[in-house]
Amino acid sequence: MRVCIIYDTKRRSTELFAKWIKEAFEENSAVVDVFKVNEFNGDFSYDLFVVGSPIYYEKPLKSITDFLQKYSDKLSTKKLALFIVCMAQIFGKAGKAYIEKQYLKALESKVENLMFKSAVFKGWIKKVNLKEKKEVFEWVNSLIEKLEGEV
Known part of the structure; x- marks a missing residue:
């Protein structure tokens, strides 16, 4: 299986999540x-695209939403997984519901029915949260299981 991970970041936490996913x-x-979104080579021959963004000022980075809109036709024949990195989970279940409604929907709306699977990972301010690496591995394993189930 060939996987392409495309992300953008401001303070490098989303970059670390992309490395963990890889x-x-x-x-x-x-x-x-x-690939950082502005470095993507334009190759759409991958089996799965994983696209990620941090959340700043209540929304995903514009570079990521622009990418999803610009290439929605090319991505329409591919499996697509989305992830976001944000701090709102510190507010418990209410925070999680807010994340899904406000942040994930903002990305998912750019690709509508192209969506394969999405995830929300907890960011950090100063110290890397290594507990999230376990969450990443579990999510990737669930992606692989879903892909294998569709073959």
């Missing part, structure tokens, strides 16, 4: 390329 896929024998 590591998890590679542990499952996938071939993975990672």
